[in-house]
Amino acid sequence: MNQPEWPCLVWGTVKLGRDTQLKTPAHTLPSDAEAETLIRQMTELGIRAFDTAPAYGSSEIRLGAAPNHSINISTKVGEIHQHGQSHFDFSAEAVTQSLKRSQQRLKREHLDLVYLHAPNNDLDILKHTEAWTTLLDAQHAGIIKQVGLSGKSTAAAKWAFDHHADALMVPWNRQDQSHAEILDEAAARSIKIFVKKGLNSGQLPAAASLQWMLEDPRIHAVVVGSLNPEHMHQNLNVAKSTRPNQC
Ligand SMILES: NC(=O)c1ccc[n+]([C@@H]2O[C@H](COP(=O)([O-])OP(=O)(O)OC[C@H]3O[C@@H](n4cnc5c(N)ncnc54)[C@H](OP(=O)(O)O)[C@@H]3O)[C@@H](O)[C@H]2O)c1
Incomplete structure (x- = not known):
């Protein structure tokens, strides 16, 4: 199957659709009109990839309402966030329903990249629920192009390596390098x-942090959350000057 080309800077859209139970500083949820303007501004800047999830409240619906044909979009399964609360369901039925809902909301026949969106007991979920095999089945059926894990532990990342993962979303910054061996292993396996x-x-300086991450060839892309087009413009400039051929 053709692998979509992912640029090195992805716009993380959690704040576009959700304003509760987040680690970023408190923010006001954009209105529908503000969200539409923001998405247009990010697209006009040249941001070519968005990350969303059913756990990000209205983010998927808002992204789907905008023209997005030339954008790579990743979404997730396992967690949904409604009325200020998260709910988790990793059954085959829930995963299948979630994929259908994402296709409808994003207005896409095929989903570019879908992560299993796992909380702290990620390895248990991978081993003891049908979620992962349901994602792989959807990939074989052509609904999903690439399957990934966005989990917490290095043990879960290692499990995903051996079970056909195409991508991993991992925490990584100057203050958290707990996934160092995962970055090495992923590079060796071309994941x-x-x-x-x-x-x-938001606690680290953006330009220096982005440059440091994008100078590391083990990292394919950085997902940066923002509601500020000027910030994303600055981030894109750093990305382009660090990796002119991929950003
Ligand atoms: N479990 C999961 O799957 C999971 C968990 C966490 C995150 N994610 C994904 O990763 C994305 C990023 O995560 P995150 O939002 O927690 O962390 P982050 O990208 O480390 O930080 C985002 C914060 O940095 C600020 N920022 C961005 N660019 C800036 C710049 N140039 N100058 C100053 N401040 C800047 C943003 O504020 P402004 O709005 O003011 O720009 C935002 O509050 C999320 O949106 C989501 O897509 C996934």
């Missing part, structure tokens, strides 16, 4: 690493 929390949820 794509997408970094989350690269700015430690």
Whole structure:
């Protein structure tokens, strides 16, 4: 199956659709009109990849309402967030339903990349629920192009290595290098690493952090959350100057 080309900077859209139970500083949820403007601005800047999830409240619906044909979009399964609360369901039925809902919301026949969105007991979920095999089945059926894990532990990442993962989303920044051996192993296996929390949820200097991450060839892309187009413009400039051929 053709692998979509992922640029090195991905716009993380949790704050676009959710404003509760987050580690980033408190923010006001954009209105529908503000969200539409933001998505247009990010697209016009040249951001070519978005990360979303059913756990990000209205993010998927908002991204799907905008023209997004030339954008790579990753989404997730396992957690949904409604009325300020998260709910988890890793059954085959829930995963299948979640994929259908994401296709409808994003207005896409095929989903570019879908992560299993796992909480702290990630390895148990991988080993003892049907979620992972349901994702692989959906990939074989052509619904999903690439399957990934966005988990917590290095043990879960290692399990995913041996079970056909195409991509991993892992925390990585100057203050958290707990996944160092995972980055090495992923590079050896040509599995794509997408970094989350690269700015430690806004606590680290953006330009220096981004440059440091993108100088590391083990990292395929960095997912940066923002509601500020000027910030994403600065981030894109750093990305392009660090990796001119992939950003
Ligand atoms: N379990 C999971 O799957 C999981 C968990 C966490 C995150 N993620 C993904 O990763 C994305 C990023 O995570 P995150 O939002 O927690 O952390 P992050 O990317 O480390 O930090 C985001 C924060 O940095 C600020 N920021 C971005 N660019 C900046 C710049 N140039 N100058 C100053 N501040 C800047 C943003 O504020 P402004 O809005 O002011 O720019 C935002 O509050 C999420 O949106 C989501 O897509 C996934």
